Amino acid sequence: MLGEKGLRQLAAINHANAIKLADMLTEIPGVELQTETFFNEFTLKTPKPGLEVIDQLAERGVLGGVPAQRLEPDRPELANSIIVASTEVNTDADRAAYAKALREILS
Amino acid sequence: MSMNKQGRPTTPQGGGTTERATFTGNRGLAMAEPLLFEIGRTDVTGVDLDAPEAHENRLGGLERHAEMGLAGLSEPECVRHFVRLSTMNYAIDSGLYPLGSCTMKHNPRANEKMARLPGLADIHPLQPQQTVQGAFELIDTLAHWLKEITGMPAVAMSPKAGAHGELCGMMAIRSAHQAKGENRTRVLVPESAHGTNPATAALLGYSIETIPARADGTVDVAEIKARVGSDVAAIMLTNPNTCGLFERDIVEIAKVMHDAGAYFYCDGANLNAIMGKVRPGDLGVDAMHINLHKTFSTPHGGGGPGAGPVVLSEALAPFAPLPFVVSDENGFNLIEHQNGEGAQSLGRMTAFHGQMGMFVRALAYMLAHGGDGLQQASEDAVLNANYVRARLRAVMSQPFGDRPCMHEVLFDEAFLEGTDITTLDFAKAMIDEGYHPMTIYFPLVVHGAMLVEPTESESKQSLDLFCDTLRDLVASAKAGDKERFINAPKYAPRARLDETRAARQPVLRWQPEASAQAAQ
Numbered sequence: 239m240l241g242e243k244g245l246r247q248l249a250a251i252n253h254a255n256a257i258k259l260a261d262m263l264t265e266i267p268g269v270e271l272q273t274e275t276f277f278n279e280f281t282l283k284t285p286k287p288g289l290e291v292i293d294q295l296a297e298r299g300v301l302g303g304v305p306a307q308r309l310e311p312d313r314p315e316l317a318n319s320i321i322v323a324s325t326e327v328n329t330d331a332d333r334a335a336y337a338k339a340l341r342e343i344l345s
Numbered sequence: 346m347s348m349n350k351q352g353r354p355t356t357p358q359g360g361g362t363t364e365r366a367t368f369t370g371n372r373g374l375a376m377a378e379p380l381l382f383e384i385g386r387t388d389v390t391g392v393d394l395d396a397p398e399a400h401e402n403r404l405g406g407l408e409r410h411a412e413m414g415l416a417g418l419s420e421p422e423c424v425r426h427f428v429r430l431s432t433m434n435y436a437i438d439s440g441l442y443p444l445g446s447c448t449m450k451h452n453p454r455a456n457e458k459m460a461r462l463p464g465l466a467d468i469h470p471l472q473p474q475q476t477v478q479g480a481f482e483l484i485d486t487l488a489h490w491l492k493e494i495t496g497m498p499a500v501a502m503s504p505k506a507g508a509h510g511e512l513c514g515m516m517a518i519r520s521a522h523q524a525k526g527e528n529r530t531r532v533l534v535p536e537s538a539h540g541t542n543p544a545t546a547a548l549l550g551y552s553i554e555t556i557p558a559r560a561d562g563t564v565d566v567a568e569i570k571a572r573v574g575s576d577v578a579a580i581m582l583t584n585p586n587t588c589g590l591f592e593r594d595i596v597e598i599a600k601v602m603h604d605a606g607a608y609f610y611c612d613g614a615n616l617n618a619i620m621g622k623v624r625p626g627d628l629g630v631d632a633m634h635i636n637l638h639k640t641f642s643t644p645h646g647g648g649g650p651g652a653g654p655v656v657l658s659e660a661l662a663p664f665a666p667l668p669f670v671v672s673d674e675n676g677f678n679l680i681e682h683q684n685g686e687g688a689q690s691l692g693r694m695t696a697f698h699g700q701m702g703m704f705v706r707a708l709a710y711m712l713a714h715g716g717d718g719l720q721q722a723s724e725d726a727v728l729n730a731n732y733v734r735a736r737l738r739a740v741m742s743q744p745f746g747d748r749p750c751m752h753e754v755l756f757d758e759a760f761l762e763g764t765d766i767t768t769l770d771f772a773k774a775m776i777d778e779g780y781h782p783m784t785i786y787f788p789l790v791v792h793g794a795m796l797v798e799p800t801e802s803e804s805k806q807s808l809d810l811f812c813d814t815l816r817d818l819v820a821s822a823k824a825g826d827k828e829r830f831i832n833a834p835k836y837a838p839r840a841r842l843d844e845t846r847a848a849r850q851p852v853l854r855w856q857p858e859a860s861a862q863a864a865q
Contacts, residue, residue: 241415242416258398274403
């Protein structure tokens with residue numbers, strides 16, 4: 239049903255949403271964007287271990303992504319990285335809630 | 346018993362029908378359906394999407410510019426397309442589906458209801474573990490049921506289908522020998538085995554030795570004893586075997602293998618015959634895959650998604666793949682990595698944890714039945730197959746004589762001798778009668794095999810109509826009514842296909858110019 243036209247529109251929405259979220263989150267002190275180019279998924283580095291950040295986000299009702307260390311336990315340099323996505327299913331309110339929760343966790 | 350090396354004929358002998366053509370190509374509700382590319386257009390979309398906010402992209406110069414040529418359809422067009430395609434297919438929901446060895450039992454709707462619960466359908470395998478404890482508990486409970494039913498101490502849940510489970514079990518066996526510093530190169534496989542068994546062993550680098558069947562259809566134990574040795578890694582047996590018969594010497598075979606330091610892989614495709622009656626663990630099995638889409642009523646789905654968890658003995662349990670669920674007083678934990686001394690796992694079979702949707706459906710089925718209900722399912726499956734045998738034995742030929750079968754009954758082409766009608770022709774004529782044919786030309790140990798597995802889902806009424814139909818077909822064949830068979834099927838959406846040509850000159854891709862030419 240999407241077809242070529244709809245798929246292109248959907249892709250644009252995904253990319254725009256990911257840019258919005260990446261920009262909101264990198265405004266938080268200490269949060270760095272590790273992937274300069276991305277589609278709808280990007281990697282952030284935070285001052286805290288990724289496993290801890292994701293768990294604390296979950297406590298605040300946000301499924302914030304995947305700790306890089308869960309996928310690559312043998313790469314300690316990725317211990318503070320999280321892999322985050324924002325697609326067409328997330329709203330501005332969802333993204334704002336994520337930013338608010340992450341700011342609290344890191345303050 | 347010599348193997349039938351001829352296989353089945355693939356060239357059609359008959360012609361088409363001579364009915365009047367319609368303008369649309371439809372015949373009433375039997376609709377001619379074009380391809381998606383012939384319906385939709387690249388400049389149309391059936392989904393109402395908001396325009397994205399303007400942004401400078403960060404795609405690193407990788408933005409696609411060229412057209413893809415993908416068709417867009419409106420929702421009604423899309424729905425009609427798939428509904429029409431579905432009407433061209435025979436399914437479990439259409440009627441009795443006697444495909445032997447596949448266990449095409451009814452897929453209960455309660456399974457579907459459970460699978461759609463948002464807390465099970467809308468979760469992701471990489472969520473923080475504390476947010477999916479219910480899912481882990483479900484996997485753990487299903488694992489417990491599978492171990493109980495089979496009498497085995499361990500189970501690997503992640504394999505995605507039966508053959509994937511075979512691979513898992515054989516990899517565990519290979520790991521076990523490697524851990525002992527043994528390099529074993531041979532695997533024994535009966536002649537009647539499903540082709541995936543030797544294929545799996547060959548993929549892992551083993552050489553295959555074929556064990557013939559005895560005159561009564563069971564595997565030749567004396568031959569196994571003669572061939573076993575310290576370089577044999579395993580035997581791969583199916584029990585009940587692919588002829589529908591219980592391998593009565595199975596305990597002795599297991600002992601022979603174990604005494605030689607080898608392992609016993611059991612193909613669990615026929616578990617539907619023995620639930621609550623026999624536990625593979627009691628027979629000496631080391632690894633057995635279970636087809637959740639066969640025995641436990643999850644959808645077959647045209648080749649996937651299946652699910653093939655593998656029960657394992659104490660000897661093989663340490664080599665089970667990652668990940669697996671463990672429980673302690675704090676809840677459930679998914680172990681995704683293993684390090685250090687005790688790390689013996691063979692690794693991963695798949696990216697995530699297994700076919701979760703099928704786990705939900707299989708457990709719903711088990712809970713709806715209970716242990717006693719599962720036992721009854723097996724009893725009814727065996728009863729129904731023997732009822733079919735009793736109603737057909739006078740007119741169709743059984744290669745190993747008339748003796749009680751298990752959940753499926755095997756006939757061969759001997760009863761068609763002198764009619765010029767083959768097993769394939771007979772099967773095509775069944776399609777005209779509104780039945781999907783039974784499994785044909787498998788197992789290869791028999792000529793023109795016809796393997797009928799009615800399953801426990803069929804009523805006596807349904808079985809009687811099926812048997813009466815086959816009896817009518819046999820009578821036609823014997824009376825010389827070749828037309829009914831040679832030109833079948835006449836009433837299906839497609840007439841008999843030229844399979845040889847399809848294999849040699851396959852058309853694998855739709856092209857707009859080719860489509861226009863074909864239409865002329």
